[in-house]
Amino acid sequence: MTTDNKSIVQRALAELIETGSTNALEPLLSDDFVHHRPDSTSSTKAEWLAAVHAALTPLAEMQVQVHHLLADGDHVVVHSRRQLPDAGPEIAVVDIWRLDNGLIAEGWEIIEPVAHAAANLAWWQPAESL
Template identity: 70%
Template sequence: MTTDNKTIVLQALTTLVATGDVDALAPLLTDDFRHHRPDSASTAKAEWLAAVRAALVPLAGMRVEIHHVLADGDHVAMYSHRRLPGAGPEIAVVDIWRLDNGLIAEAWELIEPVSQAAANLTWWRTAEH
C-alpha cells in the first residue's frame, strides 16, 4: 500500500505540473477532501481546486525539484524545492498527504522561501537578544 500511495501522489503532482490540468486532480481527491495551511485555515475540495487553478497562471513555468518522498501507511510526505522561471524566488515545500482507499483525503502544506531559511533558524530570538 505504501508504494501505491507514493505513486498516486507523485502521479497527481507530476500531471498537474506537466499539464496544468487541475480537472485531472478532482477524481484523485475524496469528496470530503481538506487542505490545511499553517495558519490553521482549511479549505474543502472545490475551494482548493479553485485556488490551484487561480495559481496556475502566475506559476506557469515553475520548476519543481522533488528531493524526498516518504510513505508510512496512509500518509505520504514530500520535500521539494520550487522556483519560478528565470531568477524568480525559490521556495522549500513540505507536503503531507493522507490517502483513503486510493484517494487523497487530506493535505498539509508548509512553505518557506529559501532566502529566509537562515533567519527562520533563529525565530525564537527576540529583538532584545
C-alpha cells in the first residue's frame, strides 16, 4: 500500500506541475479532503482547489525540484524547493499527505522562504538576544 500511495502522490504532483491545471488533481482527492495550514486554518476540497488554481497563473513558470518523496503506510511526505523564474524568491516546502482507499484525504503544508532559514534556526531564543 505504501508504494501505491507514493505513486498516487507522485502522479498528482507531476500532473499539476506539468499541466499547470488542477483538473488532473481533482479526481485524486477524496470528496471530504481537508487541507491544513500551520496557522490552524483548514480548507475543503473545493476551497483548496480554488486556491491552488488561483496560484497557478502567477506561478506557471515556477521551478519545482522534489528532493524527497517518502511513504509510510497511509502517509506520503514530499520535500521540495520551489523558485520563481528570473531568480525570484526560493521556498522550501514540506507537504504531508494522508491517503484513504486510494485517494488523498488530508494534506498539511509547511512553507519557508529559503532566505529566512538561518533566522529561523534560533526561534527559541528571546527576541532581545537576537
